[in-house]
Amino acid sequence: MDKSLDWQETIITAVIKTCGYSAVVFVILIFFFLLNEGIPALTEVRLGELLSTRWYPIENYFGLLPLITGSLLVTVGAMLVAIPFGIGTAVFLSEIAPRWMREILKPVVELLGGLPSVVLGFLGILVLSPYLRLLLNLPTGLTALAGALLLGGIAVPTTVSIAEDALDAVPLSYREGALAIGATKWQTIWRVTLPAARSGVLTAIMLGIGRTIGETMAVMMVTGNAPVMATKLTSIFAPVRTMTATIAAEMGEVANGSVHYHVLFLIGLVLFLISLAVNITASSVVFKSKKRAERVLS
Amino acid sequence: MKLARFALFLSLLILTACGSSSTQTASQPQTSAYIENKGSDTIVNLALAWAERYQAEHPEVSISVTGGGSGTGIAALLNKTVDIANASRPMSSEEKQQAQADGIAPVEFVIARDAIAVIVNPENPVRQLTLQQISDIYSGKINNWSEVGGEDRPIVRLSRETNSGTHVYFLETVIRLGDSQNKTLFSTDTLLLPSSEGIVSELRQNPNAIGYDGLGYVPPDLKVIAVAQDASGPYVIPSIETVNNNSYPVARDLYMYTAGQPSGAIEDYLDWILSPEAQAIVADLGFVPIK
Numbered sequence: 001m002d003k004s005l006d007w008q009e010t011i012i013t014a015v016i017k018t019c020g021y022s023a024v025v026f027v028i029l030i031f032f033f034l035l036n037e038g039i040p041a042l043t044e045v046r047l048g049e050l051l052s053t054r055w056y057p058i059e060n061y062f063g064l065l066p067l068i069t070g071s072l073l074v075t076v077g078a079m080l081v082a083i084p085f086g087i088g089t090a091v092f093l094s095e096i097a098p099r100w101m102r103e104i105l106k107p108v109v110e111l112l113g114g115l116p117s118v119v120l121g122f123l124g125i126l127v128l129s130p131y132l133r134l135l136l137n138l139p140t141g142l143t144a145l146a147g148a149l150l151l152g153g154i155a156v157p158t159t160v161s162i163a164e165d166a167l168d169a170v171p172l173s174y175r176e177g178a179l180a181i182g183a184t185k186w187q188t189i190w191r192v193t194l195p196a197a198r199s200g201v202l203t204a205i206m207l208g209i210g211r212t213i214g215e216t217m218a219v220m221m222v223t224g225n226a227p228v229m230a231t232k233l234t235s236i237f238a239p240v241r242t243m244t245a246t247i248a249a250e251m252g253e254v255a256n257g258s259v260h261y262h263v264l265f266l267i268g269l270v271l272f273l274i275s276l277a278v279n280i281t282a283s284s285v286v287f288k289s290k291k292r293a294e295r296v297l298s
Numbered sequence: 299m300k301l302a303r304f305a306l307f308l309s310l311l312i313l314t315a316c317g318s319s320s321t322q323t324a325s326q327p328q329t330s331a332y333i334e335n336k337g338s339d340t341i342v343n344l345a346l347a348w349a350e351r352y353q354a355e356h357p358e359v360s361i362s363v364t365g366g367g368s369g370t371g372i373a374a375l376l377n378k379t380v381d382i383a384n385a386s387r388p389m390s391s392e393e394k395q396q397a398q399a400d401g402i403a404p405v406e407f408v409i410a411r412d413a414i415a416v417i418v419n420p421e422n423p424v425r426q427l428t429l430q431q432i433s434d435i436y437s438g439k440i441n442n443w444s445e446v447g448g449e450d451r452p453i454v455r456l457s458r459e460t461n462s463g464t465h466v467y468f469l470e471t472v473i474r475l476g477d478s479q480n481k482t483l484f485s486t487d488t489l490l491l492p493s494s495e496g497i498v499s500e501l502r503q504n505p506n507a508i509g510y511d512g513l514g515y516v517p518p519d520l521k522v523i524a525v526a527q528d529a530s531g532p533y534v535i536p537s538i539e540t541v542n543n544n545s546y547p548v549a550r551d552l553y554m555y556t557a558g559q560p561s562g563a564i565e566d567y568l569d570w571i572l573s574p575e576a577q578a579i580v581a582d583l584g585f586v587p588i589k
Binding site: 054056057058059061066125126129130133139140141142220221224225226227228238239241249250252253254255256 | 366367369370373377392393396451452453454459460461466481483484486487488489490491492496499500503504506507
């Protein structure tokens with residue numbers, strides 16, 4: 001009996017280990033694939049050309065800056081929507097809403113997260129962008145703003161779900177303690193509950209950013225895809241072209257192994273590095289704040 | 299017990315495997331042919347209509363039609379994943395080189411003609427433009443409708459994505475006015491929309507916008523601009539008559555490519571496409587028959 005248990009234990013441990021390691025191995029393999037396909041672009045196209053402001057690959061203009069600024073603008077805009085709405089909704093669900101309302105609202109919000117982005121893209125084209133054009137008197141509604149609002153909407157369910165879990169995990173005694181020393185409900189939320197759940201809330205925001213910067217279909221449908229440099233604040237009211245939309249729109253036609261093909265993989269590499277940077281920043285912030293919390297507690 | 303069940307399962311498996319292989323050999327003499335057809339989004343509706351009619355008349359042939367763009371179709375032909383590539387432009391010299399490198403001799407068939415219509419929102423009072431004016435609009439020299447006789451509104455330029463044959467054709471014929479030395483490009487703020495539907499839905503609700511698409515794809519609720527070769531020439535609205543008598547200046551041939559001389563079912567299919575019966579379908583879809 002004991003022996004067979006040992007045996008089972010070994011197998012299960014091995015399976016779990018394989019799963020864990022294979023995730024790491026896959027990421028590394030993908031990274032090397034991207035490097036392998038993307039790095040040749042650096043030798044085929046001059047660096048000055050890659051850092052120029054014109055993207056028109058069928059005539060060999062490979063300026064990446066409009067695509068990078070476009071992606072950053074849409075992502076920052078989307079986070080300005082998703083962070084306040086997402087965290088606000090999470091605080092409401094966890095701290096303010098009565099239990100029965102939470103039991104209904106949370107699954108509904110999570111269901112929204114399951115909506116295919118192409119459906120939201122259709123809503124964006126048919127409802128959001130015409131409305132934005134009339135409301136703000138713009139030449140066209142297919143702008144970075146439409147993309148940011150839509151992506152913000154897409155990121156909200158992810159952010160809400162994870163931030164709410166984090167807030168919910170804060171021990172009730174923290175809130176009771178705060179209320180007992182005379183803090184108002186708002187003071188308790190802002191000074192006690194949110195800081196205590198900081199790492200989970202930050203993770204929620206990071207996953208929201210991840211969802212946003214990688215989103216393709218909805219963005220391709222509503223941002224107009226014009227490769228214009230987005231350097232001014234007013235660029236939010238103009239069309240932009242994001243990195244993901246560029247890869248999605250052009251990868252299908254490109255000849256295998258051509259310069260254009262390698263440049264598209266280079267864009268993929270840039271995207272990968274950006275999400276890596278976001279994740280590293282996030283985890284270092286979480287790590288630091290944990291250390292401080294430990295110091296305070298000890 | 300377990301073993302017996304396993305043996306039963308195994309024998310069933312072998313039986314079904316044998317069964318399927320025997321039906322395969324049995325069906326082979328009936329010459330069921332499968333034709334894979336892929337490429338230009340401009341041609342995809344036409345190719346689908348042809349495939350449906352042809353399959354109805356020849357049940358032993360099955361034809362699969364997909365879009366994706368001329369470049370996609372030709373790339374697939376060179377990768378040997380399709381039998382017929384649809385293209386709304388002739389093969390480029392790079393693609394021909396690629397074909398040569400892959401040991402393929404592509405054969406070209408002109409299967410229909412197409413006109414590119416320049417379209418605007420029905421509220422836009424502008425009715426006619428010269429090729430030079432359209433070129434100046436798309437290259438960014440003209441930015442307000444008042445410069446071409448319209449209202450004081452900014453011009454929003456709409457175009458298909460760069461992988462569309464229509465995009466390349468429009469660039470060469472309209473923006474560069476057919477001059478191969480001309481290196482004018484689309485203005486950077488031209489919206490590149492991934493589909494004809496994207497262009498149509500934006501044009502429907504935006505009176506600032508100008509767009510272009512194949513004549514077969516223009517819905518009746520949008521306004522088609524009359525185009526003149528130059529300011530002195532007559533302004534012509536695209537239609538089957540004006541394309542066939544060469545008075546409309548923005549018209550082109552549509553192609554199908556095969557890898558090497560076609561034979562068997564593919565040859566029969568291409569012969570049928572050039573027949574009067576199939577060419578009647580061309581006219582029904584708003585394209586222009588070749589004969």
